[in-house]
Amino acid sequence: MKNFDVIIIGAGHNGLAAASYLSKKGKKVLVVEKNQNVGGLAEYSDSLNCVSPIIKKELNINVTNVDKTTHIVSLEDNQNHTVLEDNNGKLSFLKTNAEEEDQQKFLSIINNYKLFSKTLGSFMFQQPPRVKSGKKSDLFQLISMGWKIRKLGKKNMRELLRIIGLNIADDLEDNLSNNNLMGLLSHEAVLGTNLGPRSPGSILTLLYKQATNNNIFNLKKIEVAEYIKQLEDCCNKNMVEIIKSSEVKKILTQNNSVTGVQLTNGEVFESKYLMSNADPKTTYLNLLGAEILDTDFIRRVKNFRNKGNVAKLELVLENEININNIDKNMYGKFIYAPNIKYIEHAFNANKYNKYSDNPCLEFYVNQNTISANVYYVPYLLNSHHEENKIIKRCVSILSKFIPEMKIAKQELTTPNKMEEKFNIGGGHWHHGDLEIDQLLMMRPFYGSSQYSTPINGLYLCSAGTHPGGGLTGINGLNAAKKVIEELK
Numbered sequence: 001m002k003n004f005d006v007i008i009i010g011a012g013h014n015g016l017a018a019a020s021y022l023s024k025k026g027k028k029v030l031v032v033e034k035n036q037n038v039g040g041l042a043e044y045s046d047s048l049n050c051v052s053p054i055i056k057k058e059l060n061i062n063v064t065n066v067d068k069t070t071h072i073v074s075l076e077d078n079q080n081h082t083v084l085e086d087n088n089g090k091l092s093f094l095k096t097n098a099e100e101e102d103q104q105k106f107l108s109i110i111n112n113y114k115l116f117s118k119t120l121g122s123f124m125f126q127q128p129p130r131v132k133s134g135k136k137s138d139l140f141q142l143i144s145m146g147w148k149i150r151k152l153g154k155k156n157m158r159e160l161l162r163i164i165g166l167n168i169a170d171d172l173e174d175n176l177s178n179n180n181l182m183g184l185l186s187h188e189a190v191l192g193t194n195l196g197p198r199s200p201g202s203i204l205t206l207l208y209k210q211a212t213n214n215n216i217f218n219l220k221k222i223e224v225a226e227y228i229k230q231l232e233d234c235c236n237k238n239m240v241e242i243i244k245s246s247e248v249k250k251i252l253t254q255n256n257s258v259t260g261v262q263l264t265n266g267e268v269f270e271s272k273y274l275m276s277n278a279d280p281k282t283t284y285l286n287l288l289g290a291e292i293l294d295t296d297f298i299r300r301v302k303n304f305r306n307k308g309n310v311a312k313l314e315l316v317l318e319n320e321i322n323i324n325n326i327d328k329n330m331y332g333k334f335i336y337a338p339n340i341k342y343i344e345h346a347f348n349a350n351k352y353n354k355y356s357d358n359p360c361l362e363f364y365v366n367q368n369t370i371s372a373n374v375y376y377v378p379y380l381l382n383s384h385h386e387e388n389k390i391i392k393r394c395v396s397i398l399s400k401f402i403p404e405m406k407i408a409k410q411e412l413t414t415p416n417k418m419e420e421k422f423n424i425g426g427g428h429w430h431h432g433d434l435e436i437d438q439l440l441m442m443r444p445f446y447g448s449s450q451y452s453t454p455i456n457g458l459y460l461c462s463a464g465t466h467p468g469g470g471l472t473g474i475n476g477l478n479a480a481k482k483v484i485e486e487l488k
């Protein structure tokens with residue numbers, strides 16, 4: 001039976017980041033991946049704004065900027081689209097029907113959010129502190145968090161504390177009058193979450209996203225496939241063993257400590273240290289099994305909210321794609337979320353596990369292909385998606401802006417299909433909702449934060465841990481650092 005220093009379940013980008021780090025430190029690492037290809041949900045990601053600078057430095061990841069997509073196009077039914085240019089984080093309007101005053105206010109709201117998210121930014125890349133641990137390092141981190149917020153000054157600190165639990169719709173309606181601009185910012189706040197623009201906490205998700213991506217509009221600055229390849233190369237260079245097309249069936253334990261994993265084909269690998277890149281709920285309930293967890297802990301696992309609601313639509317057209325009223329040199333990230341009311345209506349259906357006839361879209365165009373995130377398409381428990389109906393609705397929305405659409409190929413991947421392919425419960429973008437009670441030192445939930453679990457030797461390293469999803473790799477890196485500490 002083969003024995004390893006550390007076994008990692010799953011080769012999502014976080015699993016690969018963890019494996020790279022551990023192997024660079026001389027550890028013998030095995031990664032078991034269910035699918036033929038590594039990268040997990042990154043397969044559906046179009047935009048990658050910035051890989052964490054810590055990952056780049058510590059793993060020698062050297063991804064080149066593609067830098068070709070600097071435009072954000074917010075589509076309007078009346079074809080008066082808004083086009084923004086993002087010049088290294090500095091936004092300017094290239095085209096809009098918003099009044100000059102609204103444009104200025106919009107940019108000023110973004111600058112305010114930028115200031116607040118910078119304060120949060122310093123916490124994103126670290127392991128979150130533990131309250132009441134009695135450790136000096138945790139206390140120091142908590143004090144430093146408080147100090148960074150205090151350093152904003154009285155006025156800004158009050159404003160941050162005022163808006164942090166607010167819904168984005170209220171803040172935007174207080175300041176702006178242009179519906180399209182309000183729709184655009186609301187879209188960025190709610191995409192990938194289980195919130196609508198009127199849900200409390202939707203400003204926090206926007207600040208959070210801005211803090212991890214260093215930008216409010218996550219654009220395509222780096223090729224996702226290149227990032228994943230470099231992580232895999234880094235693993236290979238450091239002799240990580242990656243077994244593909246193999247699924248872990250069970251985490252093996254003895255006396256509340258990890259002893260190894262058993263695969264679905266019966267094969268067993270031994271290790272005292274195990275990291276799970278699967279989502280927290282799946283890790284505890286399916287791979288570990290509830291029988292060795294206490295009742296209160298199981299209740300917390302079950303209460304972790306992880307219903308995904310973003311589907312991926314890939315369209316291949318026979319003809320080249322032209323968007324009405326937009327010059328080709330302004331193409332970039334397209335968004336159809338025309339106003340707050342429209343997004344909120346789509347969200348209302350989602351609350352009842354239904355999909356709206358009028359979904360929101362975010363998409364990229366490449367000559368004759370469209371790759372779109374469609375929301376809200378809720379994960380369904382006891383029924384199935386009417387895929388053709390959803391595709392038809394999306395095509396009907398797209399055809400308002402693309403005069404000729406001869407479809408050669410179409411494919412919709414729903415959250416249910418994502419769950420089936422990657423074992424990610426709920427098919428959730430972040431492996432679990434990003435809401436105030438599931439963030440920072442509370443992520444995923446009390447008793448399992450800071451990448452640890454109640455089982456000795458078992459660690460979590462997926463998007464379900466701090467700082468959540470997206471392609472930062474920080475979850476994997478922080479979890480690996482924790483294991484290195486333990487191994488010492």
Ligand SMILES: Cc1cc2nc3c(=O)[nH]c(=O)nc-3n(C[C@H](O)[C@H](O)[C@H](O)COP(=O)(O)OP(=O)(O)OC[C@H]3O[C@@H](n4cnc5c(N)ncnc54)[C@H](O)[C@@H]3O)c2cc1C
Pocket residue numbers: 009010011012013014015032033034035038039040041042043044045046047048218246247248249277278279287310311312373418421422423424427428429430431461462463464468469470471472475
């Ligand atoms: C539709 C969609 C679009 C997105 N677009 C973007 C975007 O544009 N930009 C962005 O930054 N983020 C985007 N995201 C979010 C981002 O892709 C995810 O947050 C991120 O990829 C999660 O990475 P991870 O490594 O934590 O987990 P995952 O990528 O989910 O990896 C988990 C891995 O574990 C494997 N696994 C699970 N169970 C087992 C088992 N029992 N045995 C073996 N292997 C197992 C899975 O097969 C998978 O490979 C998007 C997400 C979705 C759903």
